[in-house]
Amino acid sequence: MPRVKVARKSTAIDMTAMCDVAFLLLTFFILTAKPKVEDPSKAEVPASQAQVTIPDDNVLMISIGQQNKIFLSFSGTDTRSETLKTMGEKYKVDFTPAEVNRFANTEIFGVPMSQLKQFLSTPSGELKSFEQRGIPADTTSSNELSDWILTARKADKALHNQDFHFAIKGDRREQYPAINTVISVLGHQKQFKFDLITSLRAAPKK
Amino acid sequence: MAELDTSGGGKHKGGKVRSKKASTRVDLTAMVDLAFLLITFFMFTTTLNKPKAMDLAMPDNSEIKNQLPVAASRTMTILLGGHNKLMWYMGEAGKSAPTVDGYGPTQIRKTLIENGNSVAASHAAPDNFMIVLIKPSDKSTYENLVNVLDEMNITNVKSRAIVKIMPIELEALKAQGLLQ
Numbered sequence: 001m002p003r004v005k006v007a008r009k010s011t012a013i014d015m016t017a018m019c020d021v022a023f024l025l026l027t028f029f030i031l032t033a034k035p036k037v038e039d040p041s042k043a044e045v046p047a048s049q050a051q052v053t054i055p056d057d058n059v060l061m062i063s064i065g066q067q068n069k070i071f072l073s074f075s076g077t078d079t080r081s082e083t084l085k086t087m088g089e090k091y092k093v094d095f096t097p098a099e100v101n102r103f104a105n106t107e108i109f110g111v112p113m114s115q116l117k118q119f120l121s122t123p124s125g126e127l128k129s130f131e132q133r134g135i136p137a138d139t140t141s142s143n144e145l146s147d148w149i150l151t152a153r154k155a156d157k158a159l160h161n162q163d164f165h166f167a168i169k170g171d172r173r174e175q176y177p178a179i180n181t182v183i184s185v186l187g188h189q190k191q192f193k194f195d196l197i198t199s200l201r202a203a204p205k206k
Numbered sequence: 207m208a209e210l211d212t213s214g215g216g217k218h219k220g221g222k223v224r225s226k227k228a229s230t231r232v233d234l235t236a237m238v239d240l241a242f243l244l245i246t247f248f249m250f251t252t253t254l255n256k257p258k259a260m261d262l263a264m265p266d267n268s269e270i271k272n273q274l275p276v277a278a279s280r281t282m283t284i285l286l287g288g289h290n291k292l293m294w295y296m297g298e299a300g301k302s303a304p305t306v307d308g309y310g311p312t313q314i315r316k317t318l319i320e321n322g323n324s325v326a327a328s329h330a331a332p333d334n335f336m337i338v339l340i341k342p343s344d345k346s347t348y349e350n351l352v353n354v355l356d357e358m359n360i361t362n363v364k365s366r367a368i369v370k371i372m373p374i375e376l377e378a379l380k381a382q383g384l385l386q
Binding site: 012015016018019022023025026029030032033034045046048049050051052053054064167168169170171172173174175176177178179180183187190192193194195196197198199200 | 235242245251264350351
């Protein structure tokens with residue numbers, strides 16, 4: 001009796017389709033990629049059921065981190081470099097083009113004017129360990145925070161003819177006076193509408 | 207590598223030696239490996255979930271325009287104290303004793319719904335909605351404020367405002383030990 005021969009099948013798998021899918025996904029992720037920005041304020045936002053998403057660009061965000069340190073971030077590299085130049089004139093600090101360029105690529109900062117030059121000369125690898133002291137915002141109507149905000153708003157208006165959306169990101173354990181300072185700084189500039197950044201909490205079961 | 211040699215082997219005894227036909231298949235394993243590696247990298251470094259935000263509109267108090275009087279019985283005042291506690295009262299300060307309450311679905315949310323209903327029942331339309339004044343003390347945290355504002359959204363309180371706290375209200379908080 002002849003032995004039944006088991007047909008030997010090739011173990012090679014056609015990977016063309018898999019390769020296609022993999023590269024399709026890769027292309028998608030590359031195109032949608034927006035690198036995470038390390039938040040030096042380390043603010044732990046409170047949860048709420050608000051579902052409004054803040055817009056992608058044209059946002060001025062004030063973060064209030066631990067120990068009431070205030071950090072500022074606003075969109076637009078050209079707006080940032082313009083703001084720094086104007087602030088340099090106002091506070092009599094000369095910034096080199098390299099420093100202006102560096103500032104334009106800095107997403108978020110929280111240093112007083114006196115520390116800014118040092119902050120901008122720190123190599124980006126060491127920024128994590130750089131102790132940012134926060135932007136001073138004392139109770140007077142013109143402090144560094146309000147100057148920054150006003151200058152940034154003017155630059156944004158001049159360059160893009162648009163107005164910033166204001167977002168406030170606060171640490172949840174922060175005491176109310178710190179938040180109140182920021183709100184009153186914005187209030188002095190006749191800005192009364194903000195977005196409070198919160199994390200999403202599931203809606204209650206009804 | 208990815209293909210095993212499945213040819214019978216050793217069958218071509220004698221005959222012409224033919225040049226082997228090279229397979230046109232390319233081994234894609236390495237390429238797929240690389241593609242997935244990159245996918246993983248981009249997946250971990252992107253931020254897909256955008257931050258959510260809550261709208262907050264503060265009143266413009268720089269100029270007082272003509273304001274309409276509002277019945278005090280329609281206002282509910284919430285005082286935010288320390289230790290994650292709050293106090294609330296209806297009407298004018300000092301006339302009714304504030305009640306201590308907590309944050310949470312069974313506490314302030316229930317109170318807000320009950321008070322809203324009683325205001326709606328005791329006043330004539332269209333002025334029968336409740337007005338809530340939120341007065342954070344210096345000892346309350348940002349989370350407390352956000353929680354209260356969130357409860358406003360949940361219980362559908364349309365008119366609310368964040369107001370500076372008054373000395374008499376601070377006294378009331380102090381009496382309950384909520385100002386430490």
